[in-house]
Amino acid sequence: MKAILARKYGSPDVLTLEEVEQPTPESAQVLIKVHAAATNPSYWHRMEGKISMLRQAYGDPEPIDHAMGGDCAGIVTAVGPDVTRFAVGDAVFGGAKGAFAEYAIAGEKNLVHKPESVSFVDAAAIPTGGLTALQGLRDYGHITSGQHVLIIGASGGVGIYAVQIAKSFDTQVTAVCSTRNSDMVKDIGADKVIDYTQQDWDGTGPYDLILDMVGERPFDGYVKNLTPEGRMVSVGALGMDTMAFMAKMGGYKASEEEERVFNFMAQFKTDDLTTLAQLMESGAVKSVIDRTFPLEETAVAMTMQGSKRISGKVVITMDA
Numbered sequence: 001m002k003a004i005l006a007r008k009y010g011s012p013d014v015l016t017l018e019e020v021e022q023p024t025p026e027s028a029q030v031l032i033k034v035h036a037a038a039t040n041p042s043y044w045h046r047m048e049g050k051i052s053m054l055r056q057a058y059g060d061p062e063p064i065d066h067a068m069g070g071d072c073a074g075i076v077t078a079v080g081p082d083v084t085r086f087a088v089g090d091a092v093f094g095g096a097k098g099a100f101a102e103y104a105i106a107g108e109k110n111l112v113h114k115p116e117s118v119s120f121v122d123a124a125a126i127p128t129g130g131l132t133a134l135q136g137l138r139d140y141g142h143i144t145s146g147q148h149v150l151i152i153g154a155s156g157g158v159g160i161y162a163v164q165i166a167k168s169f170d171t172q173v174t175a176v177c178s179t180r181n182s183d184m185v186k187d188i189g190a191d192k193v194i195d196y197t198q199q200d201w202d203g204t205g206p207y208d209l210i211l212d213m214v215g216e217r218p219f220d221g222y223v224k225n226l227t228p229e230g231r232m233v234s235v236g237a238l239g240m241d242t243m244a245f246m247a248k249m250g251g252y253k254a255s256e257e258e259e260r261v262f263n264f265m266a267q268f269k270t271d272d273l274t275t276l277a278q279l280m281e282s283g284a285v286k287s288v289i290d291r292t293f294p295l296e297e298t299a300v301a302m303t304m305q306g307s308k309r310i311s312g313k314v315v316i317t318m319d320a
């Protein structure tokens, strides 16, 4: 089968399209014929190899595991002996190992059935961004109906799902993005859009909940825009270097902001994937696809990912 491999760390030109052996599912694993696979910032960091924590996981000085990609949608073509929830022929989406390939292996707990009304491309786009938005808003932000929510970085792969999931909790959503993405963010349900090229969101609250994908301000810059019981959830670093963001988070010690400022790493959870599937099936949440690329052009897709300028998601399609 054809697969994209990263045998070295570096820029997207380290990615090679190679003929490799099709994997075989073991125990609770599922083999998927991948129809679509999305890019994500974390795959960019894995490819670059500049973050020491990731190098420890993937191999140092060179990656040991060469597979690339994770979020995907496709058809089950084989199952391991311990698989109970899937059969050959099922359409699924979720997280796999090495999804930038014609076939990929996934643990069954990282997959759910794809609703028939949702395309493979739209389903492949959602796992990481949707889980991050859901867990950030619900588990750390304690979102409830009637709240006023500020979403900073609303046009990206987490933000598009955060806007829609926040609306599904019957909240008032103010979304921060640039001019070129304002209409799209309104279309997916934001009640108010602040174009950060024209206006600062500082002073536009107070907000019950701030979900931030940009990370460029000190924590008290967020806290002063919260209601007395408000919460701020820090997701990522679109507005600054990721290394600087990690240093900032590492240096953060709960003090007077204790229990108001939260930072977390999203987890793959079957129940949460099921929630995302239900939200998509009901029409409450949809994917916004900036561009699709064939597998051969994965390096171009990853260059786009590295630019931090994607509107919604970029998806690799295997059956283009």
Ligand SMILES: NC(=O)c1ccc[n+]([C@@H]2O[C@H](COP(=O)([O-])OP(=O)(O)OC[C@H]3O[C@@H](n4cnc5c(N)ncnc54)[C@H](OP(=O)(O)O)[C@@H]3O)[C@@H](O)[C@H]2O)c1
Pocket (backbone or CB within 6 Å): 040, 041, 042, 128, 129, 132, 152, 153, 154, 155, 156, 157, 158, 159, 176, 177, 178, 179, 180, 181, 196, 213, 214, 234, 235, 236, 237, 238, 239, 264, 265, 266, 305, 308, 309, 310, 311, 312
């Ligand atoms: N904690 C976790 O578990 C977790 C999970 C997923 C992602 N993350 C992190 O969260 C961040 C967001 O991920 P993502 O997938 O949404 O990224 P993304 O898809 O690359 O975000 C791209 C979008 O961000 C906008 N943007 C870029 N710079 C901006 C700025 N300074 N202010 C506001 N918007 C800006 C861009 O639009 P414009 O160019 O028009 O502004 C573009 O639409 C990343 O740092 C990622 O590593 C963390």
